[in-house]
Amino acid sequence: MSETAARMPAPAEAAGPERLIYFSDAVIAIAITLLALELPTPSGGVHGNAGVLGFLGEHAAEYVAFLISFAAVAMHWLIHQRLFRYVTGLDGRMIRWNLLWLLMIVLMPFTTKLLTSEVDAFQVQFTVYAADQALAGLFLVLALSDLRRHGLLKPNTPIEAIDNGTEFVTAVVVMFTLSIPVAFVTNWAALCWLLLPLLRKGVQLVRRLG
Amino acid sequence: MSETAARMPAPAEAAGPERLIYFSDAVIAIAITLLALELPTPSGGVHGNAGVLGFLGEHAAEYVAFLISFAAVAMHWLIHQRLFRYVTGLDGRMIRWNLLWLLMIVLMPFTTKLLTSEVDAFQVQFTVYAADQALAGLFLVLALSDLRRHGLLKPNTPIEAIDNGTEFVTAVVVMFTLSIPVAFVTNWAALCWLLLPLLRKGVQLVRRLG
Amino acid sequence: MSETAARMPAPAEAAGPERLIYFSDAVIAIAITLLALELPTPSGGVHGNAGVLGFLGEHAAEYVAFLISFAAVAMHWLIHQRLFRYVTGLDGRMIRWNLLWLLMIVLMPFTTKLLTSEVDAFQVQFTVYAADQALAGLFLVLALSDLRRHGLLKPNTPIEAIDNGTEFVTAVVVMFTLSIPVAFVTNWAALCWLLLPLLRKGVQLVRRLG
C-alpha cells in the first residue's frame, strides 16, 4: 500500500482546508493593514491647520485609493470566507490557484502605491493596478471552479452560493479588464468600476443561457 | 430548496463566527505592532547620553501617543474577545460593521503618526485622531447591537455582559466625540479623555432611564 | 441570575485561553519578523565585493543585535507555549499582564534599533534595551504567578513545569536588571548576559530555600 501511496499525485489530496484558510487569512490581514502604512502624513514645510488641510486635500487621491484597495481586499476575504466553509478537501491544483491569488493580494499595497505616485503616467499606473485586481479575481474564480469540478465541496453545499460568488468575482474580473483599454482613451477609466452591478447581471445571464 | 437558497439574503447568514474572529485578531495584532514601527530613533546629529536623552524627551509626545493608541487598540480587542465568545452566527450586516471597525483600527497607526507630526495644526490633527477613535467605537457598538437584535447570541448569554460592553464603548464614543469641539477651544482637549469613568456612569443612567 | 451576573467581576473570568494565545502568537510573529525589517543594506556609495563585505562588517553590531532579539522573542514564545497549554481559564488581571508583556515585545524592534543606532550613547541605549527585556520577563512572571494563585491551571498540570519556566524567566529578569548598572561602568555590560545559567541556579536555590 505504501508503494501505491508513492505513485499517488500528492499526499495533500486528502488534506483538510483549515491550514490553507488560516494562512490565507493571515496574508490578507497583513496586506490590508500594510495598505495604510503608505498613507502620506505631512512633515517639514507644512504648517498650521490650513496647511495640513491643504496637504490632505492634495493627497486625496491616495486616501481614496487606500479605501478602494481596502474594499477590494475585504471583498476578496468576504467571498473566500463565504465559500471556503463548504470545502472538505484540497488538491494540489487548488492550492496553487490559492497561492497565486495570495500573490496578487500581496502585490496590492505595491500597485496601490504605484497608482497614486506622482509620475504622470496614468495609462501604465492604471493598467498595472487593474491587471493586479483582475488577476486576483481570475485566480479566485479558477480556485472556485476547481473546487466544483473535483468534488472538494461538502455534500450539502448550496450550489447557488458557489454560483453567486463565482458570478460576482467573474464580474469583477470583467470590470477591471474592460477598464484597461478605456484608460487609454480617458483618465476617467475608474468610472468603469461603477458598472459592476450591470456586469454582474450580464455574467448571470450569460451563464444561465450558456 | 436550492431555488429558495438563491433568493436567501446571503449564505453567510448561518456561518460560525470563528473565521471573522480569527481575521479580526490578525488585523488587530498587525495594527498594534505597526504602531511601534513609527517610533522615532535618534540618528545623525544626535550624540552622547545627554543628546539621546534630549532627543527622547523632545519626542515624548510621540511615545505617549504610541502608548495611548496601544491602549485603545488593546481595549477594542478586549471588548471584542469578551463579547464575541457569545456569538453563534453571523449575518452580512454584522460582518460589514466588523469590517468598518477594522478599517478604523487599520487607520490608527496613520492617525497616531499624524497626531504627533510637527506641523503645528492641533485642531486638524486632534480631530482626525479623535474621529478615527470615535468611529471605531461606533462601528463596534453597531456590530454589538446588530448581534442582539438579530438573535446571533448563544441562548445562555449573560445580557449584562453585552450591556456593560456596549455601555463602555458608547462612553468611549461620546468621550472622543466631545473632545473634538473642545480641541477648538484649548490644546488640552486630550484631558477630556479622563472623563471616561464619568461618561460611563452617564451612559448607564441614560440607558436605564430610557 | 442575570442580576448576579451584572455584579460578577467580569465575564472574561470563565473564558477559554484560546483567543488570548492566538492573539499573542500573532503579535509575537509580527514583532519577530519586523526585527529583520530594519537590517541595514548597502546602497549608494558602497561598491564591489570588498565594499559590501566592509559594509556588512561595519554593521556587524546590528546583525548581532537582531540575532539576540530574535532569540529573546523566540525564548518568550517558547516559554509561553510550553506553559499556557496548561491554562484552563483567564481572569482580567492575567489578561492585563499578558497585554503588558505583549507591549514590551512590540517595543523590541524599536529598542533593538535604538541599541545599535550610531549615537555614541551606550548607557542610555543599553538601559532602554535591557529595561524592555527585563520588563517583558517581569510581566510574564506576573502572568504565570497569577495563573497559579487563581487556580487557572488544569488539575493535572506538572507544577515542576510551571516552576522551571518561572525560574528561568526570573533569571532572565535578574540578568537584564543587573546588567543595567554594569553598563555605567563598562561598555562590555552585555557580557553579563552570559551569566544566565549561573543566575538560574541561584534563582532555583533561593526559591527552594525560601
Add this chain to the structure above:
Amino acid sequence: MSETAARMPAPAEAAGPERLIYFSDAVIAIAITLLALELPTPSGGVHGNAGVLGFLGEHAAEYVAFLISFAAVAMHWLIHQRLFRYVTGLDGRMIRWNLLWLLMIVLMPFTTKLLTSEVDAFQVQFTVYAADQALAGLFLVLALSDLRRHGLLKPNTPIEAIDNGTEFVTAVVVMFTLSIPVAFVTNWAALCWLLLPLLRKGVQLVRRLG
C-alpha cells in the same frame, strides 16, 4: 511522580503541534507579505508612461527576485503544511530546528533586498542569498528527520510522503549550495536553479542506493 517530571527533558515533549504550526504560519505569512514592501516605485524625476515603463524595466531584477523569493517561501510553506499534518507531538530539538528555519525565512526579505541592491558585488550578494535559502532548507530537513527518528509521526503516516518531501528539500539545499561556488565563476549562477528536477532525481537515487 512530580519529582520524576522535574527530571524529564522538558514538558514540551508531549505537546501537540498546533501552536507551533500556527506560529510558523503567521511568521511565514508576514515574511511573504513584507517581500513586496520593498518593491521599488517610481518617484521624483520619473515622468510619463515611457518614463515609468523605463523605470519598471530598469528594476526588473528586483521584481523577478521578489517572485523567486515569493515562490521559495510558498514552497517552504507547502512542504511544511503537507508534512506537518502527520505530526502528533513535538520535542525540544524539533522546535529548535523549526525556529531556526523560521529565522532563515524571516531573513528572506533582507537577503532579497541585498541581492538586488545596486552595489556591484555579485559574489557577496548571491552567496548571502543562496546561503539563506540553503540553510532554510537544511533546517527543514533536520526538523523532518527529527520527526522520523523520534516517533513524532502518526501511526498511519505514509512514509513516502515524508520521504518525497525530504528528498525535494534536500535537492533544494544541494541546488543553492552548488550555485555558490558557481557564482565565483559566472554571474549566471542563478541558472543552476534550473537543475532542481535533475538534482531531485539524483537525491532520490542516492537515498535508494544508500
